Amino acid sequence: MKNGHHPITVEAGRVETAADEPTSPPRRKPVRLADGLNEMMAAALKMDESALVDGYSATEVFEKATSQSGLTYDDVIFLPGHISFSVEEVSLRSRVTREIAVQTPFVSSPMDTVTEASMAIGMALHGGIGIIHYNMSIADQCAEVRKVKKFKNGFITEPTVLAPYNTLADVDRVKEQSGHSGIPITTDGRIHSKLVGIVTKRDIDFQEDRSLPISDVMTTDLVVAKEPVSLSEANELLRQSKKGKLPVVDERGALVSLISRTDITKAHDYPLSSLDAGKSLLCGAAIGTRPNDRDRFLALVDAGVDLVVLDSSQGDSVFQRDMVKWIKSTHPEVQVVGGNVVTKKQALHLIQAGVDGLRVGMGVGSICTTQEVCACGRPQASAVYHVSKLAAKFGVPVIADGGVGNTGHIIKALSLGASCVMMGSLLAGTDESPGDYFFQDGVRLKRYRGMGSLEAMKVGSAKRYFASAAKVKVAQGVSGAVIDKGSLKNYIPYLVMGVKHGLQDMGTPSLDVLRTSVDDGLVRIELRSAAAQREGGVHGLHSYSSTNAN
Numbered sequence: 001m002k003n004g005h006h007p008i009t010v011e012a013g014r015v016e017t018a019a020d021e022p023t024s025p026p027r028r029k030p031v032r033l034a035d036g037l038n039e040m041m042a043a044a045l046k047m048d049e050s051a052l053v054d055g056y057s058a059t060e061v062f063e064k065a066t067s068q069s070g071l072t073y074d075d076v077i078f079l080p081g082h083i084s085f086s087v088e089e090v091s092l093r094s095r096v097t098r099e100i101a102v103q104t105p106f107v108s109s110p111m112d113t114v115t116e117a118s119m120a121i122g123m124a125l126h127g128g129i130g131i132i133h134y135n136m137s138i139a140d141q142c143a144e145v146r147k148v149k150k151f152k153n154g155f156i157t158e159p160t161v162l163a164p165y166n167t168l169a170d171v172d173r174v175k176e177q178s179g180h181s182g183i184p185i186t187t188d189g190r191i192h193s194k195l196v197g198i199v200t201k202r203d204i205d206f207q208e209d210r211s212l213p214i215s216d217v218m219t220t221d222l223v224v225a226k227e228p229v230s231l232s233e234a235n236e237l238l239r240q241s242k243k244g245k246l247p248v249v250d251e252r253g254a255l256v257s258l259i260s261r262t263d264i265t266k267a268h269d270y271p272l273s274s275l276d277a278g279k280s281l282l283c284g285a286a287i288g289t290r291p292n293d294r295d296r297f298l299a300l301v302d303a304g305v306d307l308v309v310l311d312s313s314q315g316d317s318v319f320q321r322d323m324v325k326w327i328k329s330t331h332p333e334v335q336v337v338g339g340n341v342v343t344k345k346q347a348l349h350l351i352q353a354g355v356d357g358l359r360v361g362m363g364v365g366s367i368c369t370t371q372e373v374c375a376c377g378r379p380q381a382s383a384v385y386h387v388s389k390l391a392a393k394f395g396v397p398v399i400a401d402g403g404v405g406n407t408g409h410i411i412k413a414l415s416l417g418a419s420c421v422m423m424g425s426l427l428a429g430t431d432e433s434p435g436d437y438f439f440q441d442g443v444r445l446k447r448y449r450g451m452g453s454l455e456a457m458k459v460g461s462a463k464r465y466f467a468s469a470a471k472v473k474v475a476q477g478v479s480g481a482v483i484d485k486g487s488l489k490n491y492i493p494y495l496v497m498g499v500k501h502g503l504q505d506m507g508t509p510s511l512d513v514l515r516t517s518v519d520d521g522l523v524r525i526e527l528r529s530a531a532a533q534r535e536g537g538v539h540g541l542h543s544y545s546s547t548n549a550n
Contacts, residue, residue, distance in 0.1 A: 118433075124273060168204050184198050184393065185215075231259075299325060324338055356396070358398050
């Protein structure tokens with residue numbers, strides 16, 4: 001052995017050492033971490049692009065699935081993309097109909113516990129649109145539409161009014177119910193009557209006798225604005241007078257509206273308002289498909305309605321087709337939304353009739369029982385995808401109606417092709433929805449009912465289900481209650497921000513980009529098992545609370 005090495009023998013190409021112990025392996029050059037990362041990066045760049053694609057395209061999920069199951073929003077999940085923009089840069093601009101675009105893709109449902117003038121005004125101010133329900137007389141529905149069209153941001157067109165003979169206790173009651181402390185006083189306690197005074201907090205705060213008539217304490221030295229008056233002119237009057245409320249009167253001295261300093265300061269908070277060419281808020285209204293609904297339609301046109309929704313649980317009927325054709329032949333300027341539909345063939349029939357938009361959904365609302373009672377309908381994700389794909393070929397926007405319980409569902413509906421999302425239960429508990437709050441088990445609630453419930457049918461919605469002449473009414477909905485959600489002023493911005501975050505996570509800065517990316521298979525989807533759905537929600541906690549609106 002020389003130099004510490006064992007002798008080596010070579011036999012038939014085989015190498016052996018003479019020592020019993022194995023030889024030491026040759027030393028390798030140390031590899032730095034950076035070199036390893038660079039090698040992995042280089043390997044990743046050489047990979048086939050298809051090897052990096054996760055999930056499935058919408059076509060694969062909805063058209064090439066081996067099972068024959070319809071899919072709901074909860075059945076699917078969208079995979080994240082690359083973020084290269086801030087959430088504030090996300091645009092939600094979309095179309096309700098061929099001719100009507102909105103900045104916020106939200107539509108309030110034409111239900112009698114969801115949309116009247118107050119809701120429609122709130123929706124339009126936040127960039128969406130409200131559809132006034134028709135479970136009321138023609139005159140009452142037109143009055144609701146006029147309230148929306150005449151509304152001016154900063155002007156209170158329907159203020160609470162009292163009479164001189166009302167008492168301080170009445171003022172206390174109004175303040176408790178509505179929060180208003182500055183109340184105009186007219187001769188008979190009605191708007192459009194002669195204004196005689198105003199009562200404010202400073203007039204009544206130190207009065208112990210609450211049975212005193214208002215006439216004893218009200219302010220009669222009034223600062224008023226004469227109609228017509230602009231918001232900027234009213235603001236200057238309020239600044240000069242240092243008053244909190246400014247009554248607006250006509251040439252007879254009759255009260256026509258009230259301007260509040262607080263409302264003026266909030267006027268700039270609604271830059272996304274949905275406005276017509278004359279700068280009035282956009283407003284829609286629902287009608288049926290019976291012959292007398294033509295009279296309702298004509299009255300609504302006179303009231304200034306911008307679009308009508310043909311309200312039927314099953315929209316593919318000769319009645320709806322004939323109504324659409326009549327409307328488009330007599331008043332082509334009025335936009336018409338047909339529905340409800342859930343299949344491509346249903347949608348094609350209404351598109352051929354001339355509709356400007358489609359309403360998609362059957363039996364998927366939280367208070368709807370059509371699928372259980374009539375064994376007819378379709379899971380909403382499948383319905384929205386298939387109908388939207390067909391409607392897009394004709395340039396007809398789709399409104400996804402029903403099955404929406406949170407912002408995630410809204411995002412999924414928009415991703416699958418809907419231009420807007422119609423909401424019922426999500427809005428039913430807000431301050432702007434019709435009805436009064438009540439308490440049950442310590443929780444503040446509001447009534448909410450389906451238009452197919454027996455309660456609603458008794459008032460008039462039976463025609464929506466082709467049952468107005470039926471001797472036996474079969475309910476296709478239920479009545480219930482929803483929890484208080486507060487004002488739209490806080491609630492809609494919350495929903496909007498949730499949707500924007502969803503688009504940001506998918507790497508799509510606008511709804512147009514989102515739809516194109518889904519169609520092209522760039523936004524990927526996976527189906528969720530029941531276990532995955534549980535995992536994706538709150539779980540593993542003994543109890544929890546949330547301060548979010550939904």
